[in-house]
Amino acid sequence: MRIKNMSWRHPALQIATLPLLTVLVLFFLIPFGMTVLLSFQVTKLYQVAWSWDLTTWKDVFSHSYYWVIMARTLKMALICVVLCVFLGLPVAYALVNRLPSMENHVKILIVFAFLADAILKTFGWVLFFDRSGVLNGFLEVLGFGPAASDILFTPTAAMIAMVYNLLPYTIFTIYLSMMRIDRDLIAASYDSGASKLRTFWEITLPLSKPGLLAGAVLVFVLGLGVFLEPKIMGGGTSPLAAELIRQTFETRVNWPLGAALTIVVIGIGALTLMFFGYLLIKTTKSQGGNT
């Protein structure tokens, strides 16, 4: 009997899901519930005061400053998703179709880059973009004069580091989807008279959609929570949501406000996830459940 067809009331299924359920309840649902409760309190003299009212939430909704940061966070995450998808697509396509002999070497390189510590990698980019760094040194040799590029400590630099750190997620999810496409389908498309570009558009891309959406969701969720890249590469001039929440908790010691802001970020993430989930279900359905 396939799990898909089993009632969720089935005792075997309940036992099988018990460990995961316990972990999720203990480390996700309960802390989340506590965060929700916390957001209905206020803070007095750096102490949480149990007031059970909407003061904190009124605070959140009356300060446009928070929403500017939320909007910026959402914008950065969405741009990051788009860039990661557009950069991940050709890499995955090349891995599957153009480099069959070097496939494993390239995969290992990507995994190495992926597993290296994010702080290390981000500081690597700082050295690269620094006024007297590798990039400017190179540009100077080419005759662009000293310190020709000055993008370090801008949102652009933060975006570059974000894309760099999150790109493997899209590469691998798209790669896995593309690898599962039957080569005969591509051959059948060529045989029907389609060009390479047309075949990519009509066959490869639609059949990679599940992996593409999954990668996009991953990058989006992770992109909403980035903390390191805007702080190191962005120079702290245009903070994102994670930095705002950290400051609220640590510097301002306003736990209820921090909790409320956390819930706002989770809400934005959840709504977007639902949207992507809806898209995913729609595409898999249109394939007659064949994927």
Add this chain to the structure above:
Amino acid sequence: MTAPIIDMKSLNKFYQAYQALYDITLSVEVGEFVALVGPSGCGKTSLLKILAGFEELTSGTLEIEGKDMRDVPPSERPTRMVFQKLALFPHKTIFDNIAFPLKIARLPKAEIAEKVRQMLDLMHLKEEYLTRYPSQLSGGEQQRVALARSMVSSPSVLLLDEPLSALDVKLKKSLQAELKRLHRTLGTSFVHVTHDLEEAMMLADRICVMKDGHVLQIGTPNDIYYRPAHPFVAGFIGDTNLLPATLTYSQNGANFTAQGVSCAAAAVQTTQLATDLDADHALLMIRPEMITINADAPKNCQMTGEVEEFFVKGATIQYRVRVQGLENEVTVETPGTAEVPISVGQTVRLNFDLSDIFVLGA
């Protein structure tokens, strides 16, 4: 006679150091149904892929419709392929699958709809399938859709890569009949790859038997069955008897001597001799159904042996008879009877006619 639609001359194919095809020379006439037959690894699929343009040929020439096909990609060839695993697009509806080649060719919408409808009628597919997806159809229906997609743009050559091999016997039989009907109605040239010689005999006008990258014989189904050029071809379909013999050529044929066979006048006509023969190492081929067992009807040749085993096959009964001086048992097949008239261990007389012999090289 018009020029052939496919013309291959001394075609060779190498995969690195491995030679997959040796010196293939084969032409297909307009409207002809040619089957490429052979065991797996014989190169028949490589040959089909070269025709479709998915593989480059290493040397030799390939012309389709009189045009040299070197460096012509699959998308620009006048051929269409039916894939072994069908390769229907899972994310497209049946309509979009069938219409795909027409959409690529940028035909007007109304014309596309019209042609898809014609294909639907031709392939006996129901109209309600058009909005469904391939996974919602049965195996046989998917097969018809794949055929429809390949035929919809009226290609001049249809290449079939064992599309029936995955189907169960009953469905296979009905689709074989369908293919034959389709070929007759459309007048398109078919090149059909199969490992099943029986299927090839049923469908094809001409059969090309291949083994280890070589073409062993090209001929009509009757050539292949009654006048095989090679022992492998003789043994590839059904059972056969190959008796070692030596020849001495005469005015209008040859005289032969073969162990265990005694004939009134052991001579065959020139038409009963394969072209490529070694007089000292020839083989007499007699099909099992040509031999009678303990029958009174007069025949020129005779053998005597002991029945080792028999098999009741329904329509026929097959006997294995051990003949003194022959390494292999002689296989005899007689029409089935309600009672098996002969028992194991019995000594029997086998008779056949001189005219039923075909002589080939060992």
